Amino acid sequence: DGGITQSPKYLFRKEGQNVTLSCEQNLNHDAMYWYRQDPGQGLRLIYYSQIVNDFQKGDIAEGYSVSREKKESFPLTVTSAQKNPTAFYLCASSIVGDRSYEQYFGPGTRLTVT
Amino acid sequence: AQSVAQPEDQVNVAEGNPLTVKCTYSVSGNPYLFWYVQYPNRGLQFLLKYITGDNLVKGSYGFEAEFNKSQTSFHLKKPSALVSDSALYFCAVRDGGNNRLAFGKGNQVVVIP
Numbered sequence: 725d726g727g728i729t730q731s732p733k734y735l736f737r738k739e740g741q742n743v744t745l746s747c748e749q750n751l752n753h754d755a756m757y758w759y760r761q762d763p764g765q766g767l768r769l770i771y772y773s774q775i776v777n778d779f780q781k782g783d784i785a786e787g788y789s790v791s792r793e794k795k796e797s798f799p800l801t802v803t804s805a806q807k808n809p810t811a812f813y814l815c816a817s818s819i820v821g822d823r824s825y826e827q828y829f830g831p832g833t834r835l836t837v838t
Numbered sequence: 839a840q841s842v843a844q845p846e847d848q849v850n851v852a853e854g855n856p857l858t859v860k861c862t863y864s865v866s867g868n869p870y871l872f873w874y875v876q877y878p879n880r881g882l883q884f885l886l887k888y889i890t891g892d893n894l895v896k897g898s899y900g901f902e903a904e905f906n907k908s909q910t911s912f913h914l915k916k917p918s919a920l921v922s923d924s925a926l927y928f929c930a931v932r933d934g935g936n937n938r939l940a941f942g943k944g945n946q947v948v949v950i951p
Contacts, residue, residue, distance in 0.1 A: 730881075755937050757938075759941075764847075764943060764944075765943060766928065766941045766943040766944050767882075767928065767941040769938065772937075772938065774936065774937065782938075812879075814881055816881075816882075818937050820937060823889055825872075825889070825932050825937055825939075826884050826887055827884075828884065829881035829882040830881050831880055831881045832879070832881050834879070
């Protein structure tokens, strides 16, 4: 899982509560990403950031928020507006500016909301 | 938008037999293609990529992939499957002029002892 850490590995919350998932990388990568994984649906992009203090919505940003105050950190907040938040969340990072393009993934956080 | 398709949900193969996991792509321009593997409750691990050059790309753990422009395919192959290759495999393509990747739905590979 490289130099990307996600915590906690498992997270349980009651419906209506906001929850923040942590993602830290020590790879000195400029770009970071958040994906949601549901069985049979592959990975769907929530948000991404290519530089500090800037981020863009992905394909399923509704009900989520992010910040990018430091290069190594990209926390994701799952808000109470997210209708179906139970899922496996994956953070990734990549170099910007060369032709590598591959992303490196953290171990994931499994969120269960009841 | 660029996209990839993985037409099979699950691939079953006997240990020692060749393994093929299929992927087709739809892009405008030159495709940048990737394969990743995921073990249960883990993150994705990068296996290999095609950017340009030789159509046969070699990657980690004995895997290789063949880029076929006329068939718009990028199938993942391993000559002799191991039980430890049982996992979920994802094909991906660079999506647009930034570093976004678009992933397929994934293929569950089951290697039978």
